[in-house]
Amino acid sequence: xxxxxxxxxxxxxxxxxxxxxxxxxxxxxxxxxxxxxxxxxxxxxxxxxxxxxxxxxxxxxxxxxxxxxxxxxxxxxxxxxxxxxxxxxxxxxxxxxxxxxxxxxxxxxxxxxxxxxxxxxxxxxxxxxxxxxxxxxxxxxxxxxxxxxxxxxxxxxxxxxxxxxxxxxxxxxxxxxxxxxxxxxxxxxxxxxxxxxxxxxxxxxxxxxxxxxxxxxxxxxxxxxxxxxxxxxxxxxxxxxxxxxxxxxxxxxxxxxxxxxxxxxxxxxxxxxxxxxxxxxxxxxxxxxxxxxx
Amino acid sequence: xxxxxxxxxxxxxxxxxxxxxxxxxxxxxxxxxxxxxxxxxxxxxxxxxxxxxxxxxxxxxxxxxxxxxxxxxxxxxxxxxxxxxxxxxxxxxxxxxxxxxxxxxxxxxxxxxxxxxxxxxxxxxxxxxxxxxxxxxxxxxxxxxxxxxxxxxxxxxx
Numbered sequence: 001x002x003x004x005x006x007x008x009x010x011x012x013x014x015x016x017x018x019x020x021x022x023x024x025x026x027x028x029x030x031x032x033x034x035x036x037x038x039x040x041x042x043x044x045x046x047x048x049x050x051x052x053x054x055x056x057x058x059x060x061x062x063x064x065x066x067x068x069x070x071x072x073x074x075x076x077x078x079x080x081x082x083x084x085x086x087x088x089x090x091x092x093x094x095x096x097x098x099x100x101x102x103x104x105x106x107x108x109x110x111x112x113x114x115x116x117x118x119x120x121x122x123x124x125x126x127x128x129x130x131x132x133x134x135x136x137x138x139x140x141x142x143x144x145x146x147x148x149x150x151x152x153x154x155x156x157x158x159x160x161x162x163x164x165x166x167x168x169x170x171x172x173x174x175x176x177x178x179x180x181x182x183x184x185x186x187x188x189x190x191x192x193x194x195x196x197x198x199x200x201x202x203x204x205x206x207x208x209x210x211x212x213x214x215x216x217x218x219x220x221x222x223x224x225x226x227x228x229x230x231x232x233x234x235x236x237x238x239x240x241x242x243x244x245x246x247x248x249x250x251x252x253x254x255x256x257x258x259x260x261x262x263x264x265x266x267x268x269x270x271x272x273x274x275x276x277x278x279x280x281x282x283x284x285x286x287x288x289x290x291x292x293x294x
Numbered sequence: 295x296x297x298x299x300x301x302x303x304x305x306x307x308x309x310x311x312x313x314x315x316x317x318x319x320x321x322x323x324x325x326x327x328x329x330x331x332x333x334x335x336x337x338x339x340x341x342x343x344x345x346x347x348x349x350x351x352x353x354x355x356x357x358x359x360x361x362x363x364x365x366x367x368x369x370x371x372x373x374x375x376x377x378x379x380x381x382x383x384x385x386x387x388x389x390x391x392x393x394x395x396x397x398x399x400x401x402x403x404x405x406x407x408x409x410x411x412x413x414x415x416x417x418x419x420x421x422x423x424x425x426x427x428x429x430x431x432x433x434x435x436x437x438x439x440x441x442x443x444x445x446x447x448x449x450x451x452x
Contacts, residue, residue: 008316039339104428
């Protein structure tokens with residue numbers, strides 16, 4: 001339960017950090033909040049030869065309004081800061097509501113937004129929420145920068161498109177369209193533990209209060225954030241009646257999610273949870289969308 | 295062995311300077327380098343909460359940080375909450391309300407709850423249970439801990 005030896009660097013600027021990543025590439029790991037990487041090192045599941053600690057780069061921790069009405073979040077912004085930000089509460093209410101669900105207070109005091117995304121744990125709330133909100137990630141290397149939609153960032157279990165020399169530096173969260181509602185629900189064995197299954201729903205209504213667009217994203221339901229594509233398609237243009245919602249929930253559970261069995265729950269139980277939680281999140285998202293149209 | 299790093303840190307108001315391996319966990323630094331054995335090491339993967347300390351005033355898991363990351367920061371461990379002669383009101387309340395049996399988890403509960411009580415002078419049961427959701431206790435069943443937090447809140451309001 002002790003990490004293996006490594007070389008430690010604590011750059012104070014992004015340029016220094018990118019130079020270290022460029023130099024050490026495959027041997028280096030970036031250390032953000034460390035709330036996933038350090039336990040993995042304690043278990044020796046991760047054995048990086050070099051750690052580049054990003055915690056002293058003050059410029060990577062901020063929450064700013066963006067011109068489109070959304071927010072820009074520095075990658076090293078801690079969960080606690082996001083959770084307590086009035087700007088997030090106003091401009092990204094789903095994110096605001098998500099934060100208290102993430103792990104425990106002690107973890108939220110250290111864990112970071114960018115770190116959670118780069119770790120790409122399919123049971124992480126921020127992974128699913130960033131896809132549901134169409135967030136985009138700004139990724140830098142010494143060669144330059146690129147913007148990547150969250151949906152394209154996640155590849156598989158703990159795997160992203162990040163190249164070894166790249167760092168996530170910023171996340172842009174756009175505003176939700178008008179006439180939208182949202183919901184996040186999850187079931188865990190203990191409060192704040194990893195979710196057995198969770199669902200994020202973002203729903204936008206048309207002028208007749210029918211479903212113009214809905215995004216359903218599942219956590220702990222596959223190798224990455226799993227989109228409920230079939231379920232969403234079944235609701236397109238439809239009224240959000242109890243029958244339609246129930247039918248979508250059944251499609252999601254049988255066709256969209258691909259959970260596995262482990263010591264905590266069977267795949268069958270996780271499918272059941274996906275069905276129930278899809279219904280509940282759609283109902284709540286619809287109620288909120290209706291109240292946002294008035 | 296990798297090169298040693300110099301780290302200077304303030305713990306319970308005292309300044310310490312040591313040369314340590316980068317891989318040394320903050321929890322082991324406190325216990326083995328500084329001899330502050332009040333910080334307990336339970337799971338070493340961020341689940342049990344026994345190693346909780348205050349890092350610049352906020353509860354964090356000291357098993358999920360490296361000692362070198364504490365460079366220039368202030369840490370409070372359970373030893374810094376009160377003295378043998380004058381316990382912190384929360385420590386008194388834990389004693390009086392039987393909020394500990396074996397005591398292994400207690401330092402983590404105390405360091406988690408001191409800042410909580412500062413922000414929540416009159417917490418209800420739900421708030422208290424939420425606050426301690428990152429700390430495991432295998433003896434008490436938590437009820438006496440909840441009682442102790444309420445008693446401490448009363449003492450601190452008086």
